[in-house]
Amino acid sequence: MRKSIAIDMDGVIADVEQQFLDWYQRDYGTLFTKDDLAGKNDDTLFPEAGLARRFVLSPGFFLSLPVMDGAVEAVKKLMETYEVYIVSAAMEFPLSLPEKLEWLNINFPFISWRNIVFCGDKSIINTDYMIDDHLKNLDNFKGKTIMFHAYHNVSANHHVRANNWDEVLNILSKENSTK
Known part of the structure; x- marks a missing residue:
């Protein structure tokens, strides 16, 4: 599996x-x-x-977000080895739901609707790994965490940090090679 x-x-x-x-x-x-x-x-x-x-809260904010550098290629690469789920605590901004779904369909059309999870509290997520930028999601996660660098987490150091998608791939590659 x-x-x-x-x-x-x-x-x-x-x-x-x-x-x-x-x-x-x-x-x-x-x-x-x-x-x-x-x-x-x-x-x-x-x-x-x-x-x-x-x-x-402005219409169009989520729909027009730029794609993070290297994200499309990295997610495709991860899908070769892992079951990948896109998980967003979107319920905080319920009007964002259709924009987020459309954004994913435009920028990540290779992700099945079955692998998209819009939720409120991410502590219900039960995957092996979580890649997230918010401590509130990572701190309560039961699996292994990778903290994606963001302006609001620069002082945090209690999760493995990745500054970009190349670093995420390197962290997971090292993780798999030690097994």
Whole structure:
């Protein structure tokens, strides 16, 4: 039986940070970089309080997210060895559900609808691995975790960190070669 992996959407295969930066520049004319976001949370990302939340509640936000560099190729590679599930705690933003599904169909058309899980609390996920950027999901996961680098987790060090998709593939390759 093949091992299974739960892969988060936002911040892992979908580049939410870049979307925040692009939308901020579009609306306010100011260019921030990903380094400017490091160590902040959604409430403190920008000088305007609550702006990140306003962005994610805007129509088109999730549908127009850029794909994370290397994500498509990496997910295809992982599917050769693992049963891959895309798992998103999408219920926090229920209006995002159709946009997220359409985004997956456009950018990851090779993922079956059977392997897409929209949920509220990811602690119900029972895969062998979880790749996620949020500690609230990783800390309660029973399998092995890979923390995908994000502005809000730069200080965390209690999960294996991957800064990009090449690092994810290397971590999993080493994991499999030691067995």
